[in-house]
Amino acid sequence: MGDDGFDYNIVFPEPQISERHWHGVKEPVVILLGWAGCKDKHLSKYSNMYNEQGCVTICYIAPLKTVFISESFGYKELRRTASRLLEILYDYEVENRPVLFHVFSNGGFMLYRYVVELLRGHAQFGTLHVLGTVVDCAPGSGNVRGALRALSTSLGPNVSIAARYFLLALFAVAVVLLRIVLYPLTKYFHKNHYDAMMDRPAPWPQLYLYSRADRVIRHRDVERMVAVLRGRGLSVESFDFVTPAHVSLFRDFPEDYSRRCRDFLEVCMSSTRGTESKKHFPVQH
Template sequence: MEDDDLDYDIHFPPVSASVEEDDILDCSQRKEEPVMILLGWLGCKERHLSKYSEIYEAKGIITIRYILPREILMSTTANLGAVACKLLDLLFDYGLEESPILFHIFSNNGCTVYGHVLDCLLSREDNYKKYQCLQIRGCIIDSAPGKSNLYRGAMAITTTLTPRPVFRWFAYYGVLISLFVGYFLRSFLSSLRVIQRKSQIHEILKYDTSDWPQLFMYSKMDKIISYRDIEEVIAYRRSMGRDVDAICWENSEHVAHFRQHEKAYKEQCYLFVEKCLETELRA
């Protein structure tokens, strides 16, 4: 579906459908169905993200999927704040503003959108007041956040451009050169105050002032995002008294934890959502 220039997908589980049978999580009988907003990684396709939304739809959870396009991420003039507002406005458009809301975000691309969503949710400015009524219950962060790194950034972009290893190295060096040129150009223009520097997503999630629970899912084998960057965020947020869960795998690649550890991945997601909703009931 499209809302102006926002290309998203929303799925309502059928009323007659039975939820996946196990002992964890059943949202089909809740008065207000939970909503899971999934924010995809760079190069993610709709068919990829739909596999994750099926995890939640099997439990009677409404899902909204959105993937920030590469051209918007790379643009210095893109208004990501407007994208974030449009995403949250979908909740009002579909009458879901009273439902418990959760996020499942992937890599730095998903975190970039989520960072601007946080601005909308936590701002005290008058034009953002309506978002303060939303019932945000938790956030799952898959393979993120990572510190800015031109080499890792080039690798992430290259993997979305060509699946053929023989062309990947040529693409990698071409992208790397482009990023270097863009970096120095932005630095120069920033020094002249022509444009402002973009905030670092790693710092945004590290110092995020929200107090809803978080679950970080990551791997030591990830070549795009360093597990040490993620563990720095986890350690800091725990030191500040935030409710943070984490699971680290030894052998799964970037945003491939579900593919390589399907049963454990789904179980962690279900247990986390269940915890978030139980916290809501106790409040």
């Protein structure tokens, strides 16, 4: 969907399914932010998981150029994308329903970073009721080799060898120069997603799912983020699936993965029953 060029998919569950799961409470809206190079068919299995729980789902995948190029060179193009994404809730008149984010890899996490900033500082979006966030295989920081693997995979087989090596070289130079060598200076006008979310984390409950076998996102980066957030008194859960490759947790362990996501959603929703739908978590500074 998206006649204005903003491509997303929204799915509404059958009313009887929502009623069976939520018993008259407004069903949650789950916003799924795909990884770089992700396809609609990849996100559909996650969307189905939540639709079967009576949830509305919105799936969005940020374009490769904004994830790997714009962000690397300090252009905050994803901030506009984040604003348009939240506006979808108002377009479909579901802004009064509780919202859960499900974020994949750094590609989804980069966009999520700007969503969180808007939820903090925007008068309209600040009234949204966010339940929590599930983070799948993210976030990572300063892993040039892993980022190159991700870009190479995302480019797909149809990109010529010459174009592939040119893009990989351009990306590597940008990351090393702007995000490592000059980062002590560039961070003052554009922090990377990892540092930004560590400095001003989302205040609502979070679930981090990852694998120590991941060759794109280092498990120690995820574990460091979890430790810092817990140290700030935030509600954070995590689980290491140990063996799956990058963004393959659901593929390798579908039942365990689904159960953890469903249980997290249920716990988050249980706190909303009998409360006003506009209630939101206090901002942590």
